[in-house]
Amino acid sequence: MRLIGLTTNEDDDPDFIGLTERLIHGIVSTRRPNDYCVVRIDNWFGDRWLNFSGKTLGALGVHKPTRVTFPPLVPSRVRSYTLSRFDATEDDYCAVEEGQPVHKWQSSGTNLQNFVESAFPESSFFWFSGNSGANRRGSVMGYVSGNGECWTWYLEFRKDTEWKQSKGINIAPDEVRFYLDKCLGHSKGPCPTKQLALGTAPRK
Numbered sequence: 001m002r003l004i005g006l007t008t009n010e011d012d013d014p015d016f017i018g019l020t021e022r023l024i025h026g027i028v029s030t031r032r033p034n035d036y037c038v039v040r041i042d043n044w045f046g047d048r049w050l051n052f053s054g055k056t057l058g059a060l061g062v063h064k065p066t067r068v069t070f071p072p073l074v075p076s077r078v079r080s081y082t083l084s085r086f087d088a089t090e091d092d093y094c095a096v097e098e099g100q101p102v103h104k105w106q107s108s109g110t111n112l113q114n115f116v117e118s119a120f121p122e123s124s125f126f127w128f129s130g131n132s133g134a135n136r137r138g139s140v141m142g143y144v145s146g147n148g149e150c151w152t153w154y155l156e157f158r159k160d161t162e163w164k165q166s167k168g169i170n171i172a173p174d175e176v177r178f179y180l181d182k183c184l185g186h187s188k189g190p191c192p193t194k195q196l197a198l199g200t201a202p203r204k
Contacts, residue, residue, distance in 0.1 A: 001025070001028070001029050001092055001093065002092055002093065004021070004024070004025075004038060004082060004084060004093075004095075005021075006020060006021050006038070006040075006128075007080070009079075009130065010133075011130055011131045011132070011133050011134060012130060012131075012132050012133055013132040013133045013136070013138070013159065013163075015159075015162075015163055016132040016138045016157065016159070016163055017132075019157070019163055019180075020126075020128045020138075020140055021183075022179075022180050022183040023140060023155075023176070023179055023180060023183075024036070024038060024126050025182070025183040026178070026179030026180055026181070026182035026183045027124065027126075027142065027144060027179050027182075028093070028124060029182055029183075030179065030182055031124060031144055031146060032086070033086075033122055033123045033124040033144070033145070033146065034085065034086055034120075034121070034122040034123055035083060035084065035085045035086070035096070035120055035122075035123040035124070036083075036084055036093065036123065036124040036125070036126070037081065037082065037083045037084075037120075037123070037124070037125045037126070038080075038081075038082045038126050038127075038128070039078060039080070039081050039082075039125070039126065039127045039128075040078070040079040040080040040081075040127075040128060040129075040130055041073065041077050041078065041079065041127055041128070041129050041130060042076075042077045042078075042079050042130050042131070043077075043129060043130060043131045043135070044129045044131065044132075044135050044137050044138065044139055045073070045127070045129055045139050045141075046139070046156075047139075047154045047156070047167065047169055049071040049073065049127075049141065049154075050071075050141060050152055050153070050154040050169055050170075051068070051071075051152055052071050052072070053069045053071075053072065068143060068145070068150040068152060070125070070143075071127075071141075073127075079130055082095065083095070083096040084096065120145070121145065122145060122146050123145055124142065124143070124144045124145065125142065125143045125144075126140065126141070126142050127139075127140070127141045127142075128140045128141075132159075136158060136159040136160075137156070137157070137158050137159070138156070138157045138158075138159075138163070139154070139155065139156050139157070140154075140155045140157075141153070141154045141155070142154075142171075151170070152170060153168070153169060153170040153171035154167070154168070154169040154170070154171075155167065155168050155169075155171060155176065156168075
């Protein structure tokens with residue numbers, strides 16, 4: 001399976017981009033969704049966005065809805081959006097040039113109805129943060145749907161001398177290792193062999 005090549009911008013830390021690529025590749029090659037989408041967000045984002053649907057009555061945010069909705073990140077924060085779809089003829093994933101955007105300017109009420117499985121059944125979505133070079137901090141979030149369920153998770157990494165996991169929600173350290181190790185190689189060359197130092201990542 002070819003790995004989507006994430007562009008390393010001037011404000012990115014290349015090692016964080018490589019780590020994000022490996023993680024996405026490992027999950028996609030294991031779960032084999034119909035489509036997978038990668039969204040670059042302008043800056044670091046926190047775990048409050050995990051399972052966050054919007055606001056009700058202009059006040060409280062809604063978390064963990066019965067049906068999973070896309071996080072209502074404003075479109076101005078989106079720096080890139082790449083959608084890939086499995087092609088049986090190619091036996092691989094191919095880029096979709098004009099994919100349906102998941103982040104739109106719309107009301108909070110509409111956000112509450114922006115269900116993942118309605119627009120993209122059996123699909124996976126990944127968000128990662130930009131500006132990791134200056135921040136020395138990065139975040140990755142995933143919504144992985146399949147078999148009528150949606151696994152939502154969040155990871156935060158920080159860099160001292162190397163990148164280390166500092167937070168994990170709904171994904172355990174051994175799962176992170178498994179998916180990173182699943183990435184054995186791709187069209188741009190072999191995956192990095194440097195091991196990621198992982199901290200404790202309790203489930204919620």
